[in-house]
Amino acid sequence: MKQLLMLSLLGLAVLAGCKREGEPAAPATTTTTTAPATPATAADVPVAVELKDVSESTPDYIIGISYQVPAGQHPALAAELKKFADAARADLIEAAKSRSQPGGATSAPYDLSLSFTELMNTPSVVAVAADGSSYTGGAHGAPLIARFVWLPQQQRLLTARELVRDDKGWAAISGYVREQLHSALSQRVDADDLPAEERAEVVKNASRMIDDGTEPAPTDFALFEPMAAPDGKLGGLRFVFAPYQVGPYSDGTQTVEVPADVLLPFVAPEYRTLFSGG
Structure with a gap:
């Protein structure tokens, strides 16, 4: 199982290395990983x-x-x-x-x-x-x-592009999400108790997938869910990453919760009142 996991991650890392610049990592022809692009009225x-x-x-x-x-x-x-x-x-x-x-x-x-x-x-x-x-x-x-x-x-x-409109905001969100995903990766690999050299290779390839799939741009954060706060407003957002975007298919859909206090400095003014503390 350990060898199979490593081979899977190595293969997927090669695919991830071939992805386009500035676009989502998931296969565009087979996987829907973006929210609807055109708001309806x-x-x-x-x-x-x-x-x-x-x-x-x-x-x-x-x-x-x-x-x-x-x-x-x-x-x-x-x-x-x-x-x-x-x-x-x-x-x-x-x-x-x-x-x-x-x-x-x-x-x-x-x-x-x-x-x-x-x-x-x-x-x-x-x-x-x-x-x-x-x-x-x-x-x-x-x-x-x-x-x-x-x-x-x-x-x-409401789309990610409208919610946060500047590069500084996406850089901050990307950094927070990456930290959470890397931490979760380390915990999973530690649970497998791999030899040190094998562990380092697995972490290297999986980390590359995380970074490629969470570039600081709204296209990589198009899927999100509101998180309810006790006051009835939003306590934050849960960003959703489809299989292949930040890990192998076997890892399934992954999510990261970003609290309102991290998001609010970068949320467009007209949407801040939706969040608790905004």
């Missing part, structure tokens, strides 16, 4: 959007989509959720078409599993998590992860 969407669970099964693909969120309260947000799910479904069906072509896949059917859950619902902030995976061959499915932070009073999504 009430004028852009229908008055009401029906969020119906989806269950489809054919010889080529299986699709299951679950909406564990109320749709009627925020129709513009519901439209964003449905748009994300529809795009994931369309991508899987398009990929499945190749199965029936000469030389196409002959293994198990392709599979899409996606669930939407409500994380917070207050007069100021509503948050929804989308988590799932899309399998189109290979050893395992590609993660499907998104976070939707909705501002009901403004009828639009």
Whole structure:
């Protein structure tokens, strides 16, 4: 197991070293690791959007989509959720078409599993998590992860780029997050009780993945969840990193909680009142 972990991290480190400059580390074609890019407004969407669970099964693909969120309260947000799910479904069906072509896949059917859950619902902030995976061959499915932070009073999504607008702020957030991830990495490696030379190599390669996946820019911190404070405001943000962004697939989705007192000096003025102490 120890040798397998080391080989896995070495292989992934090579892939991470080939990533583009200034863009997220995760594979753009298979993994959704950014929040919805275009904020919606009430004028852009229908008055009401029906969020119906989806269950489809054919010889080529299986699709299951679950909406564990109320749709009627925020129709513009519901439209964003449905748009994300529809795009994931369309991508899987398009990929499945190749199965029936000469030389196409002959293994198990392709599979899409996606669930939407409500994380917070207050007069100021509503948050929804989308988590799932899309399998189109290979050893395992590609993660499907998104976070939707909705501002009901403004009828639009809040993005990382709007929340923190200067390089100094992202440098501070990046530094804090990296420190937490490196600490967690050290604890995991210590638990494996590796020989000193092997441990150093594993830490070196895994640390490179952390640094590559947390560059001081909003693109690497696009996924975030609000953390509730006792006063009903936000006590901070939980940044979410999909598999491959800051570690190997076996580490799964990783998160780092950044408290409000770290964030507030860098939050855009119009959003500071959302946070406790702002």
